[in-house]
Amino acid sequence: MNKIFLVIEREFLTRVRKKSFIIMTILTPLLFAGIMIVPMIIATMEDKKERNIAVIDDSGLFKDKITETEYLKFTYLDGVSVPDLQSSFSESNYYAVLYIGRMVASSPDAVILYSDKQPSMDITSHISSSIRNEVETQKLKTYDIENLEEILKNIKTSIKVRTIKWTKDGEAKESSSELAFGVAYILSFLVYMLIFLFGSQVMRGVIEEKSSRIIEVIVSSVKPFQLMMGKILGIAAVSLLQIVVWIVLTFGLVTAASAIFMGSSEKAMAQKESVSNLMDQPGMAQAMPEGITEQSFAGEMMTALSNMNFVLIIGGFIFFFIGGYLLYAAMFAAVGSAVDSEADTQQLTIPITIPLILAIIVMVSGLRSPDGALTFWFSMVPFTSPIIMITRLPYGVPPWELALSGALLIVTFIAVTWLAAKIYRVGILLYGKKHTWKEMWKWMRYNS
């Protein structure tokens, strides 16, 4: 038994000492953190700049009617044409020129925005919704309805669905399906990638031992099963170390960065309670029922984030990743034993990659209906459960389903490893030929 630890130790140390491992371990959290931090930075920077847009209104309908925001101002010009402005545009302080044609009510492409930069989506969508609102209002006015102003104020309603989860002990917790979606998507994709990454490392390790001809030297002192398991567990230890470093570093980087870019953490907490300034838009604030304050999007996410069961999600992630990895690593090891070089593996790995790819396809529909029948069954079948169960986890999964899926995974992993070891034992000693699954099936039935 202690020889298996020697194998694990070697597999672990030779990999951890590699430069590529150290670089990957440090760079990946930078990437993760970057993905989270960059939008934060952009969000804080972009809106701070005040932009002035010149409006040339040939229809004469929109003077002072386009909604201004904190950072977006409109200047209405009379008796100036677009070519006039174009010649002096670079000297003017205008960010853009908005031209509204005479026939705006009937032809939708009568509105043109000129600029020497590409105006952002935020700006164009803000302008188009403002003009649309105004045109609609104007059209309604032609119907001569009494008290129109008041009616309009009353019918404009903002709907924002907040989701609140009732827990067993009667508490009501703010949750967020967007957040669950994001977490589920990222984590299940990560499991998929990591199983592939570390599974093929096992395969490559086996091929290396075969092609460098060390295998027979080793199996004269270690049982082939011990060597295979030692390799699989050694690489599992490497992967766990890497994941833990990734989680800790990413968390640290994001916390540090948000403290820098979002101001002090107190401010972030305060934001959670603050009333949104999205309320600038007319007709919205008035339409809100009294007594309910709306949180900003970021604040909402914070509440939902702190309400998520992170111990369960991270624990589940690690359990299902390790279970899935062990299951697939054994199969990858069997394939590695049947070939002499990596170039020969492609055909043989197809039966392994199909369930994984299938899982990714099911994941996409699982994100939409985490409790659907398809998702349920795929989260039970051990070859896909490591990915699909992670997809369901952030939405909440009944404990019995978790336990059943986990138990099935463990049982299957043991059975598959047992069979893979039988293939491995024969394959590692046969050189010079690429073998087929049919032959590997025969090897399973040899006696040791």
Add this chain to the structure above:
Amino acid sequence: MDILTTRNIEKRFSNHLALDDVSISVPEGSIYGLLGPNGAGKTTLIRIINQITGPDKGEVECFGRPMKADDIYNIGYLPEERGLYKKMKVGEHAIYLARLKGLSRNEALKRLKYWFEKLEIQGWWNKKIEELSKGMAQKIQFVVTIIHEPKLLIFDEPFSGFDPINANLIKNEILDLKKKGSTILFSTHNMESVEEMCDHITLINKAKNILSGHIDKVRQQYGSNVFELSFKGDVQTVKDSLNLNYELVSHSEEAGLIKAHIKVNEYSADNRLLGLVLPVAEIFGFNQVIPSMNDIFIQVVQEYNKAHGLKS
């Protein structure tokens, strides 16, 4: 006493029989040669003895009792397909393999130091395996095979890949190990080294043991009826003097001396041969020709294949 005995080993792979009823007995303290054409089943037999694969039928006895899993600590095995992890450092690698054979880290370090000094390869300790030449790597493999001082050593083609100087060095180390009391079983195609080193041999052909025994007895058995006669005189006269019991197989001339190989059809008649040729030639020498292992190998394998209607 026999240190290793295999009894009626049979091993079948999906489409062919690799070993068919193979029994060998390796006496303690001897050097035992395992010979045979490529694909005869030598490596399969060696793998069964090393418990890498199991036999379908038959049993292996080691150290006077049925073989146990722990016996691998008392066996050193140098496989034919041998290599090392390319990315590891020589010293680190040697320690790893020695620990797999049951040595503690400190003990492994101590013994490796001794052997590295003895073979004058201390300077390699911190090199990576991939920087070594094939011959250099073979030396490391040899050292780690014997590092745990096993009672039984098994070498599969130990000399392949060595230049003559290093092959000689390894040969002397093997003879040295024998002197210290180890038993050595090795397979080889190098018949000269068999003649020089082996006490016993087994010839395996087409999955069967077709010849076993002490090497001197084997050579006498296959060479007892050819004699070499050195003389001065006329070959034709000598040939004419022979009766039906003798046959001149070949002759050659060297510095005026004719050496003729004469086959004796009746074993007991060798003395009478001299009586026949003495009157017609000046005799300088007369001795039995002992065939080389090479000749015996070819003869036995071809005869066996012919008798069983097999292609060689």
